[in-house]
Amino acid sequence: MHKLSGKIILELKDVDYTHPSNSDASSEPALRKINFKIREGDSVSVIGPSGCGKSTLLRLLNRMADPDNGRIFYKDKPLKEHDVLNLRREILLVPQEIYIVPGTLADNLKIVKRDEEITDDELHHVLNSVGLGSKPLHLDSTSMSVGEKHRLALARAFLLNPKILLLDEPAASLDLPAARGIIDTISGFHEKFDNTVIMVTHRFRLARRIGGSVVMLDKGRIVETAESLDFFRNPQSPQAQRFIKDAGED
Amino acid sequence: MALIYANPGKWIPGLRLQQMENIQQLTYFDLLWAFVLILIIGIISVWESLKFERDLAIGVVRTVLQLTLMGYFLKYIFKLDSFWIILLIMIVMLIIASRTAQGRLRNKKVHGSQLLIGLSLGVGATITTIFAIMLTVSAEPWWAPQYLLPLFGMILGNGMNSVALSGERLQAELNHRRIEIETLLALGYSAHEASKHVRRDAIRAGLLPSINTMMVVGIVVLPGLMSGQIISGVDPTLAVKYQIMVTFMIAGSRGIASWLLIRLMLSRYFTPSHQLKYWIL
Structure with missing residues (x-):
């Protein structure tokens, strides 16, 4: 799934970020000197x-x-120079905590395209694709x-068919078989539409299942990047070795 | 009881006060009878061990002192007949109302919230007072203190309660609906669109007391202003007209002040790039 030939779609250069705080006490940076590139059609865990x-x-x-x-x-242009609202529909984030609109399944899907009509056929089609x-x-x-709520969140994202799909723990709080089902749904979408998928997970089995490449973070720094197969077979950094060892029971 | 028919019109200091002398006069001795009711509460407090006696005594003293001072103060202000003094008093009233409303907000992290409250209250109260004084009452001069100060006070007091209710509801809803707002922002909604429900509920919270009052006024509730006018000898139909005007003014100022405050405050919770400032929630 990792396509070395794809064009670079996303690039981070020396990115630092500290969570803003209202107190005077300075907090620890959440991210420090983050550098990496992602190619079109990649899947990255x-x-x-x-x-x-x-x-x-x-x-x-x-x-x-920011x-x-x-x-x-x-796409070779600083993120801030893109229209932010259009950008968020092209680089779509599915948050870990899922917001459910009080109402029907259809109401929950229609919030995605608020100004456009969505036919029932389209809704059935997307629901089929997420099981x-x-x-x-x-x-x-x-x-x-x-x-089902996790699948609903995926269905919303699939309706928009973003260039880049950002998934924050898409199978959090699910048991392994159910989580694998979610990952297979994401893989199916990725293969069909050739979108770029970036998935955050703390479960290494899920990262291994989706394949592609792996970026390992520890204390806000990148400690290792590698192809998925290489990373899980032969982790280089002590942090990655410890992480895989500790997560072995997952 | 002699009836006088309040006739909104030219304000002549002294003349109006002379007219007032025709109404049923109350002496401080007359007020002692009303004090008997307070004594009854005091007896109940002792009887039921409510331990309320001290607060009751302080409350009685403060009520008599504060209102007596206010009476003399207003009499003095009416005689001074100065627009600038009236304006100064209104500004002081606005500052006190803003501080009180801000004090009721649980979350004080929003930078400049007192200024936003003051601005919202000031705009709401000024617009509605202008409508009442210039268009409805047609007082001459338009700033006649007999009309301006009581009306402005009533509008401000109600507006203060509304902005406090709206502001507090806004903060609660932002916390409660954070996931909803962030999900919608992540789907490409603007901050204005993503906060639609929060905005609606917060403005409604400020307006609801007025709507409820309008539903039952004259049936369950006889408002103080109307009752006071009728007691002092004003024709009940005229007192009713004044009450209708005041009820609409209060609703207007509550609506304008709440709406403006929520629009101003919400803008402080989002960046220009439609990002929620979750750290000040």
């Missing part, structure tokens, strides 16, 4: 222990936050299980 800056990195990529130092380029094809459009969304 960002892994690392809790609090290492994985989710923060995703937020910088679709401008939910770096303190350094620059991020999208919710058997669910009626008028289903009360509050009655959905956690796994």
Whole structure:
């Protein structure tokens, strides 16, 4: 899935970020000197222990936050020079915590294209692609299980068909079989549309399943980047070795 | 009881006060009968061990002192007949109202919130007072203190409660709906679109007391202004007209002040790049 021939679509140069705080006490930087490039059609897993800056990195990529130092380029143009609202539909973030609109399944999908009509056929089609094809459009969304809510969040993203899909722990709080199902759905979408997928996860089995390349973060710094197969077979950094060893039981 | 018919019109200091002498006069001795009611509460407090006696005594003293001083102060201000003094008093009232409303906000992290509250209250109260004084009452001069100060005070007091309710609701809703707002922003919604529900609920919170009052006024509630006018001898139909004007003015100022405050405050919670400043929630 890692395409060395693809054009560079996203590039981070010396990116630093510290979470803003209202108190006078200075806080630790969440990200320090982040440098990496992502090619069109890549799938990248960002892994690392809790609090290492994985989710923060995703937020910088679709401008939910801006770096303190350094620059991020999208299609060779600084991120800040793109129209932010259009950019967020091209580089789409699916947050870890899923917002469910009180209403039906259809209501939850229609929030994605607020100014455009979506036909029931389109909705059925996208629900099929995430494994919710058997669910009626008028289903009360509050009655959905956690796994179904994760699939609903993916369905919203698939409706927009973004150039880059940012997934923050897309299978959090699911057991391994259910999580694998989610990852397979993402892989299917990635293969079909050739989008770039960047997924944050703390579960190395899921990162290995989606393949592509791996960026390992620790304490806000990149400690290792490698092809997925190489990373899991032969991790170089002590942090990556420890992470894989500790996560072995997952 | 002699009836006088309040006739909005030319304000002549002294003349109006002479007219007031025709109404049923109250002496401080008369007020002692009202004090008997306070004594009854005091007896209940002792009887039921409410330990309320000290607060009650202080409350009685403060009520008598504050209102008596206010009465003499207003009489003095009316005699001074100076627009600038009236303006100064209104500014002081606005500052106190802003500080009080800001004090009721749980989250004080929004930079300059007192200024935003003052601006919203000031705009809401000024617009509605202008409508009332210049277009409805047609007082001459337009700043006649007999009309301006009580109306401005009423509008400000109600506006203050509204902005406090709206501001507090805004902060609560932003916290409660953070995931919703961030999800919508991530889907390419603007900050204005993503905060639509928060804005709606916060403005409604400020307006709701007025809407509720309008539903029951005259049936469940006889407003103080109207009751006071009727007691002092004003024709009830005229008192009703004044009350309708004041009710609409209060609703207007509550609506304008709440709407403006929420628009101004919400802009402080987002960056120009449509990012939620979660650290000040």
